[in-house]
Amino acid sequence: MACLKGLNWLNDEVMNIYMGLLLDRDAERRRAGLVPTCHFFNSFFVNKLYKDAHAYSYKAVQRWTLPKKLNLQNQARALFTPFSILDVERVIVPVHLGNHWTCALIDLVAQEIVYFDSLGGREDKILRALRSYIADEYRDKRNAEVDTSEWPIRYPRDVPLQQNGCDCGVFALQFAEHLSRGAPMDFSQLDMPFFRAKIAADIMTGRIA
Amino acid sequence: MAETDQKPDINASEHVNIRVVAQDGNVVQFKIKKKAQLRKLMTAYTERLGLQEGSVIFLYDGLRIQREQTPNDLGMEEEAQLEVMMAQEGGG
Numbered sequence: 001m002a003c004l005k006g007l008n009w010l011n012d013e014v015m016n017i018y019m020g021l022l023l024d025r026d027a028e029r030r031r032a033g034l035v036p037t038c039h040f041f042n043s044f045f046v047n048k049l050y051k052d053a054h055a056y057s058y059k060a061v062q063r064w065t066l067p068k069k070l071n072l073q074n075q076a077r078a079l080f081t082p083f084s085i086l087d088v089e090r091v092i093v094p095v096h097l098g099n100h101w102t103c104a105l106i107d108l109v110a111q112e113i114v115y116f117d118s119l120g121g122r123e124d125k126i127l128r129a130l131r132s133y134i135a136d137e138y139r140d141k142r143n144a145e146v147d148t149s150e151w152p153i154r155y156p157r158d159v160p161l162q163q164n165g166c167d168c169g170v171f172a173l174q175f176a177e178h179l180s181r182g183a184p185m186d187f188s189q190l191d192m193p194f195f196r197a198k199i200a201a202d203i204m205t206g207r208i209a
Numbered sequence: 210m211a212e213t214d215q216k217p218d219i220n221a222s223e224h225v226n227i228r229v230v231a232q233d234g235n236v237v238q239f240k241i242k243k244k245a246q247l248r249k250l251m252t253a254y255t256e257r258l259g260l261q262e263g264s265v266i267f268l269y270d271g272l273r274i275q276r277e278q279t280p281n282d283l284g285m286e287e288e289a290q291l292e293v294m295m296a297q298e299g300g301g
Contacts, residue, residue, distance in 0.1 A: 167300070
């Protein structure tokens with residue numbers, strides 16, 4: 001929690017607690033009939049799927065999305081039975097790159113992968129792994145063949161950028177939060193002190209205000 | 210006749226074998242009681258690898274394990290696999 005103060009770097013704990021709060025809020029939003037419906041992975045997902053072995057491994061994350069596992073994350077209560085992450089519109093994935101945080105979006109409606117990096121970077125290999133993941137997930141959980149190999153990988157030009165070397169985690173969480181409401185990325189470096197305080201308050205109260 | 214029937218092996222079902230897999234693929238095996246808190250396994254693992262406790266995170270099927278949880282709490286089956294992840298940090 002202390003890492004939210006001042007200009008400190010954010011750690012996995014804060015990132016993943018916040019992802020948990022986003023999952024909770026998504027369940028609330030679904031009950032209220034709001035879209036887009038979302039699933040959020042934690043910051044270790046990309047490590048297991050691709051990064052650690054520097055090779056794609058569906059098997060390493062195959063069990064992460066079993067209905068009973070999603071149930072533990074409150075997701076199954078949110079209207080779908082049987083529940084699969086393929087039922088949502090957006091899968092939001094925080095990405096950890098050594099000492100940098102970014103955010104990827106798997107848009108299951110538009111059928112594209114979109115990447116949000118506050119330093120303007122590109123990660124083709126990771127994004128291609130996410131694309132393959134969706135095809136494997138369809139095969140494993142739905143017994144369906146879905147060709148995702150032509151889904152575009154997109155790097156939006158108007159992604160808000162950080163102007164320092166310490167706020168990427170805050171940017172990544174805001175990318176995730178805005179994506180989950182379908183809101184425009186209408187923030188900048190100037191908003192970061194406010195977002196740090198807000199994230200700390202949300203974590204303290206256990207709910208995204 | 211009843212005496213020759215096989216009785217369920219109570220000892221075997223009290224324990225569970227757990228594979229702990231590091232990010233580099235290194236595997237350490239543990240056998241612990243299903244009712245025992247996983248803190249013991251976590252401490253044993255970090256000591257064995259000379260890691261600081263708190264520098265790593267243990268996941269079961271992607272979900273972070275809390276120290277007080279037991280294999281029973283988590284519905285762990287035989288040869289359950291835990292993943293050890295290095296804590297992450299990032300600024301830019």
